[in-house]
Amino acid sequence: MLKKLFQSFRSPLRKPQQHVRTTPEVLSSSQHSLQRNQFSRYAVNIVERLQTAGYQAYLVGGCVRDMMLGITPKDFDVATSATPEQIRAEFRNARIIGRRFKLVHIHFGREIIEVATFRANHPIDDEDEDSNQSSRNESGRILRDNVYGTLEDDAQRRDFTINALYYDPVTERVLDYANGVHDIRNRLIRLIGDPQQRYKEDPVRMLRAVRFAAKLDFGIEKHSATPIRPLAPMLRDIPSARLFEEVLKLFLSGYAEATFEMLVDLELFEPLFPASSKALEYNPTYTHTLISEALANTDLRIKQNKPVTPAFLFAALLWPALPARVLRLQERGMPPIPAMQEAAHELITEQCQRIAIPKRFTLPIREIWDMQERLPRRSGKRADLLLENPRFRAGYDFLLLRESAGEETDGLGEWWTEYQDANDSGRRDMIRDLGSKPDATGQGPRKRRRSSSGKRKRAGVDGSE
Template sequence: MLKKLFQSFRSPLRKPQQHVRTTPEVLSSSQHSLQRTQFSRYAVSIVERLQNAGYQAYLVGGCVRDMMLGITPKDFDVATSATPEQVRAEFRNARIIGRRFKLVHIHFGREIIEVATFRANHPQDDEDEDSNQSSRNESGRILRDNVYGTLEEDAQRRDFTINALYYDPVTERVLDFANGVHDIRNRLIRLIGDPQQRYKEDPVRMLRAVRFAAKLDFGIEKHSATPIRPLAPMLRDIPAARLFEEVLKLFLNGYAEPTFEMLVDLELFEPLFPASSKALEYNPTYTHTLISEALANTDLRVKQNKPVTPAFLFAALLWPALPARVLRLQERGMPPIPAMQEAAHELIAEQCQRIAIPKRFTMPIREIWDMQERLPRRSGKRADLLLDNPRFRAGYDFLLLRETAGEETDGLGDWWTDYQDANESGRRDMIRDLGSKSETGQGPRKRRRSGGSKRKRAGADASE
């Protein structure tokens, strides 16, 4: 997979395209495969109504790109010359959202079509007319994006060539300002304009390049890939709340495993997960295997339309950095469970400085980790109490994940698998066997299970 994604890195250098064309290449219906009936009828009706009112309007971006690739779009976006207030005047079911840059959401039952007014790039030295402050910071990152523009300017400010495609369902023409159709056919992610400048304007574009490459199975064009490693530290300046949303997009789109590989390769993983990145250095095989297995299970659940919670995902991404911290606290005399709790608190607090994980997820993360210390403690009534714990299933799945990554747990995963399947009498026998083991040093009787059966259980309820 990665070989294909990065095959373009080794291709001969081409001079990067600095600007989009002011006059687009126009593809007639005979030159492309799109049909208006493929698109949301609500989105098409919005375009028609705005055009009838005298405005320019097109279906734009991801929905056009995905349709050209035979992918069903998740959203249908419209770009128009009408201002948000003019759009709202045309549609009673429209709602203006946003402050610095307004968008319009038009509601059709549960379906929402987003309508954006054409935007223009900020000049390098411009100042925000409302606050008399620059719209860029010292490194060139855009702080505000609130300038309306023309269709041509809107195409130029888009990030990738494959997203600068405008489809008119009335005439069934495609307007291509940046050779986007060419890059779709050649399966390339290419930035519009100078890549270094565009990444400095918004470092999150580096994450978007990875996300699109993994999702679409595209390569990243060499000029667009080359600046990423040296500019990766700029992600540390992105607000932590925004990075949380971006990380969810990276890892919950069904292509988390190849995304992780690319993030590591392009040195983007460290600015997002610094502690886990260090674990990849000092314990590479275990860390890489555990995270990859967790992400593969996540991808499978997404493809099966099963729920996935960010809590389990973040628990897996951060876990490899936790054991060393727990061990250090235990060496100072702290008991195992308090050591786990203290190390977990410290690690999550540090991580939230980079990615603002909400409390509704950090609490389950800590509970899943806490289970890893409690699951070995099964004597007396503890096993039944753990089984009744609402976080047991996620903790059990996480235990199996650890074992898959190579952790030695003295058969703990098999024991809990058997205990769940056993009847009341069988469970009492298993608890007695544990007592015998502690008295004689002999292991308990085990019913052997295949690794495949255990793996099947491991991903079953990771969303809980």
């Protein structure tokens, strides 16, 4: 699949074609496969009510695109000439959200239909009349986006041609302003307008291009792909909280493995995960294998409707950068577990400067990593205590991931697999057998020493003695 994704943007360049028209190509019901009963009845009802009230209104974007591809949409969005305040006046169950980009959410029980007012592009020298501040920064990135416009304006400012399709469930017509139907048929991701300018307006569009290409199994059209590598560093200027949400979309949509390959190829992985990108350079085989294995497992769990946790995902994405840091601290004389904890804190702090991973995820990430130092320590009652640890399962799964990536652990994963399945007697035998074998440091079993008080010293909760 990856060969197909990349082949479309490695051929010789030609002058880009402009794909935006002021008048759309209109497809009647006999020229497309869409039917109004395929769409959310609530979304269709919103369109009908807004049209009855005298406004223009259409189903738009991803839901139209996905229906044309035979994919069940996750969301149904509506675009309209009505302002957010006018929409709210029509629907008692409507709520205006957002500041940079005002939207209306209309609630129908658990289903939420998002309704947006037609937008227009910002002029390059545009200023916000209320605040006398530019709506763009010096690099061209859009800071505010509440300039309303016509349907034609709205089509022009959308990011990709395949997202500039408008479906009217009343007349059952499709309005195509940017040859989006053509690109759907040819399985191409193509930016509307000048790609370099559009990426500068919002660098996250580079990530969206990758996400759609991986999800839809499309290629990125060559003119839309060419500016990505030189402009990739612009992602460093995107707020870290926004990048966290975008990374979740990239890796939790069921196409994470293909997404990772494209991010690396287009040099977008480095501005998102700088430490892991370095690990790809100095330890490429292990790093690539571990991350790919983790993402393939994530994709499989999503396809099987099993739960996935961002904590495990980020733990895998960052892990390849961790062992070298732990080793450096150990070489300075720090014990293994404190070295792991210190290196983990340092790595996560650095990563959060790029992607604002919430504390509810950074804590379990550190616990998963910490478990990797504790799992080899199985003597006495430690094994049973580890089994009772709420992070044991995640730590154990992570250990198996490390082994599948080629890391040597002297059969530790197999031992823990057998230990979980063994009865009490079998577990005691396994612990006794450990007494005759070298420990994780390669040394034989230590003799217990008595403290000066005559009492035996116990290992602390952090593993130090």
